[in-house]
Amino acid sequence: MxxxxxxxxxxxxxxxxxxxxxxxxxxxxxxxxxxxxxxxxxxxxxxxxxxxxxxxxxxxxxxxxxxxxxxxxxxxxxxxxxxxxxxxxxxxxxxxxxxxxxxxxxxxxDDLFPTAWVDPARAAARAGDIPRALALTSAGINTHTAASRLPLAVQTAICRLFLRTPIGREMGELLPMTLDEVDGIRAFTxxxxxxxxxxxxxxxxxxxxxxxxxxxxxxxxxxxxxxxxxxxxxxxxxxxxxxxxxxxxxxxxxxxxxxxxxx
Missing domain, CATH: 3.40.50.1820 (Alpha/Beta hydrolase fold, catalytic domain)
Structure with missing residues (x-):
């Protein structure tokens, strides 16, 4: 319930x-x-x-x-x-x-919401590399930010630090679930x-x-x-x-x- x-x-x-x-x-x-x-x-x-x-x-x-x-x-x-x-x-x-x-x-x-990042992020999450999965997710969604244009290795290092914060830990723990949900949403494209x-x-x-x-x-x-x-x-x-x-x-x-x- x-x-x-x-x-x-x-x-x-x-x-x-x-x-x-x-x-x-x-x-x-x-x-x-x-x-x-x-x-x-x-x-x-x-x-x-x-x-x-x-x-x-x-x-x-x-x-x-x-x-x-x-x-x-x-x-x-x-x-x-x-x-x-x-x-x-x-x-x-x-x-x-x-x-x-x-x-x-x-x-x-149609193709207005970006989804090309989903499969690489899911692959990284399945491999246990949550910092990389989070970096791919963040860059894929936050296309307007300067951070999204940094090299992926730099973004991953930033996410590794972010995952040490309370909200970062929560987002990291929930990320595989979030990616499943985005995959489900894609079915309505x-x-x-x-x-x-x-x-x-x-x-x-x-x-x-x-x-x-x-x-x-x-x-x-x-x-x-x-x-x-x-x-x-x-x-x-x-x-x-x-x-x-x-x-x-x-x-x-x-x-x-x-x-x-x-x-």
Whole structure:
């Protein structure tokens, strides 16, 4: 049974965390929203206090868990971050969501989200070389950074040091699981039109200081989703949603507080 950690008062928002982390990093976000909403955090399978996940990985198991959390909390609002974005989007396609916000949602529309790094990173992880696997993952995802253009040996040395930090250790331990999830996400690669049946209100947000592919992904999705809009948050990177500055929190609060659309 998935454990739900709730805080605040008001309409419920369920947060679906990304890969490589646990729900705990969103406590700051939950605290910033708690005066207006009840924020529900939970760990996806294989992390924190969540049950073990089934093998091989199937994203539908994550979707089913989210649907269970929505039923148990009576919530209809979902915020998906990074790899949690496609879990939230799939739940919305099954009609369980009224308002969906994605921040840097990993959705493989055509070839917009880079995936060439996945197989080399999985090979390194299987060989037990987690620093190299993490370096390949970081460079493959963070294409906008100067570090991603350093020689791989230098990036690997940096990651070896990063793995000595508390967040680095957690990301390293979860990396094989994260790579499995990205592999599962790749199965949905295709045109944006496959998501056109989602009729709920959708906010597609990303940070102006993050990778350049997220704005393109969001625009492609917004073009086919009937009730979607995009938001480019200034001075915000991929981790801005868990850091929770006002420039991220307030647009999310406004979106979730907006009155229901009249059909």
């Amino acid at each position: 998935v454990q739900i950690h709730s805080t605040g008062n008001g309409p419920g928002i369920v947060v679906v965390h990304g890969g490589g982390v646990t729900a705990g990093i969103y406590r700051r976000l939950a605290g910033k929203l708690a005066d207006r909403f009840t924020v529900h955090l939970y760990d996806r399978r294989g992390r924190g206090d969540a049950p073990a996940r089934s093998l091989p990985y199937d994203v539908q198991e994550d979707v089913d868990d989210l649907l269970t959390v929505l039923r148990q909390t009576g919530s209809h609002n979902v915020l998906g971050h990074s790899g949690g974005g496609i879990v939230a989007l799939l739940a919305a396609r099954q009609g369980a969501v009224e308002r969906l916000a994605l921040y840097d949602g990993v959705v493989p529309v 295709g045109p944006a039109e496959q998501w056109a049946g989602i009729g709920c209100e959708v906010l597609l947000a990303c940070g102006a200081d993050g990778p350049s592919y997220y704005p393109r992904l969001n625009e492609a999705l917004a073009a086919v989703l009937p009730h979607a809009r995009t938001l480019l948050v200034p001075r915000a990177a991929h981790d801005a949603v868990n850091r929770a500055p006002a420039r991220v929190v307030e647009p999310l609060a406004e979106f979730f507080a907006a009155p229901a659309r009249v059909s």
